[in-house]
Amino acid sequence: DGAVRYQVYYNDITERKRAEEEKRKLEERLNRVEKMEALGQLAGGVAHDLNNVLGILMGYAELLLIEIPEEDRARSHAEKIMQSTERGAAIVQDLLTLARRGINKTEVIDLNDIVSGFFNTPVFENIQDCHPRVNFKISCPDKLLKIKGSPIHLEKTLMNLVLNAAEAITEKGDVTIRTENLYLEKAIAGYDEVKQGDYVVLTVSDTGTGILAENKEKIFEPFFTNKITGRSGTGLGLAIVWGTVKDHRGYIDVQTEVGQGTTFTLYFPVTREEMIAPQQKKWMEEYMGHGETVLVVDDITEQRDVASALLKKLGYKVHAVANGEEAVEYLRQNKADIIVLDMIMVPGIDGLETYQKILEINPKQKAVIVSGFSETDRVKEAQKLGAGAYIRKPYVMESIGMAIRNELQR
Ligand SMILES: Nc1ncnc2c1ncn2[C@@H]1O[C@H](COP(=O)(O)OP(=O)(O)OP(=O)(O)O)[C@@H](O)[C@H]1O
Ligand SMILES: [Mg+2]
Known part of the structure; x- marks a missing residue:
């Protein structure tokens, strides 16, 4: 009808x-x-x-x-x-x-060092002196993954974002600087389209004026400003931010609401280069493997490669498969001392279902669970069945290493 x-x-x-x-x-x-x-x-x-x-x-x-x-x-x-x-x-x-x-001098960097370094510069003191009614807050958890880049450019980027944030606050307000590890299971379309992957994220948010919709498209252009020229207001600040982020193969997102405030979010891709640094050998010994076999189950190729590389570095024999069905198939013919199991896999059966099927083959199969999302009921369910620790993506070598060690020794 x-x-x-x-x-x-x-x-x-x-x-x-x-x-x-x-x-x-x-x-x-x-x-x-x-x-x-x-x-x-x-x-x-x-x-x-x-x-x-x-x-x-x-x-x-x-x-x-x-x-x-x-x-x-x-x-x-x-x-x-x-x-x-x-x-x-x-x-x-x-x-x-x-x-x-086209930055050519790049180093392996802990973004937290850049943040704490910046807070000790006279430049920051000067910003504070000029904006006495602004409350600056930092939230930088340790165990931040490393990125590859140019410290000078990154510090300049941070400085410009913090300065803009402070300048956007007319009365009293807060400027918050935050760093965190973030694993994106799938691409998100913000101001930039941010691809799936492991990131170190830097956010600078303020409770200031916000940005008008019609200006949002222009703020990153060189010489775009609506500040009165003087000490500040050339309009180069965000152009530098944009260039730096692009040179680091990163992405930018801007969330803003007029009268409420603005948040700039910078996504920098994680580097795993730290794993070859020799000085880490010593504390690695605590959680080194001894040739035990590990089966890595993850639907995303890059994630599989990273996990395999890390675990091989730790002294395990690694085999990797792309989905739950393959994992079950593999374990019918082979043995693995422990499996590193991704929780969310599309298409096909998820981590929990995979684990249930594996337990039918080997009821004592040890496992640790990794996921980009916070602990879900499915994760808890798998743990009830006998799976060990849950590790949040992206992880450092230490967390996956310790989790596997604990599980193997249990
Ligand atoms: N946190 C923010 N809140 C509100 N508006 C902002 C914020 N950050 C940037 N803007 C807007 O974007 C414009 C461009 O910023 P940009 O840093 O590139 O230049 P500027 O701050 O005006 O000058 P300069 O940084 O060269 O001193 C600013 O003039 C302002 O209108
Ligand atoms: Mg500026």
Whole structure:
């Protein structure tokens, strides 16, 4: 009858509208990337020449200051030239940072070191002095995974976000800086589309003015500002943030509400390079394996590879499979001292069901569970059946190592 037909038609349109909206958003993102790259290059290009010009101005202004006697009126003119040149030099420094895109000096970094380092700089003291009504809070848990990048650029990025946050607060308010490990089971579409994977996340949030919808598209462009030019307000801060995040192969998200505040979220991909650092050998001994066999079950290739690499480093013999069915199949023919079991696998049976089937083959099978989400009922159920610790993704070598050790010795 008519009512039914009407409903089908309606559903069709919503689906199409959603697809169109998604396409539009994707185009918007691609355009933004192109535009930002071009603007960054343009801005950076003028910096070198400008720097030379400023150098000459500064040199002569200094000479004038030496030669003009204290009581002479012309001296204050020379002083003004000097001050302006210094301001110009600071802007050129930012432009040069933009020009130096494509960071080449990268190190394995703990982002917490960058945060605590920044809090001890005179730059931060200065921000605090200028914004006495702002309450700065930090929440940086230890055991942060490492990222690969350039400490100077990252510190500058943090500084710009914190400064913007403080400047957005007109009365009293809070600025919160947070770091955390985050495993994304699937891509999320925020301001950028953030791909599935392991990240170290830096968030800077404020309870300030928020950003108008019409400005949200422009804030990362070089020279976009709505601050009165003076000590601050060149509009280069977020351009530097954007460039730095892109050079670190990271992603940005912005959540903002006018009158409520703003949160900038930066996603930096995790590096596993720390696992070859020799100084870690010593404390690794506590949770080293002794050739026991481990079966890794995870539907995502990169996750499987990381787990395999870590566990091999720890001295285990590792076999990996891509889903629960394969795991069951494998254990019909082979033995594993312990399985490292991903909880959520699509398509196919999940971790709990896999474990139930495995227990039918070997009722004493040891296992630890890993998942990107917090402990669910399914996890608890698996633990009731005999599975050991639950480890949250992304994990450091120490947590998976300790969990496996404890389970094997139980
Ligand atoms: N936390 C925030 N809250 C509200 N608005 C913000 C925030 N961060 C950035 N903005 C807006 O984005 C604009 C661009 O920021 P950006 O840091 O690039 O330049 P700026 O702060 O104006 O100048 P500069 O950083 O060069 O001193 C700002 O002028 C402001 O309007
Ligand atoms: Mg700024």
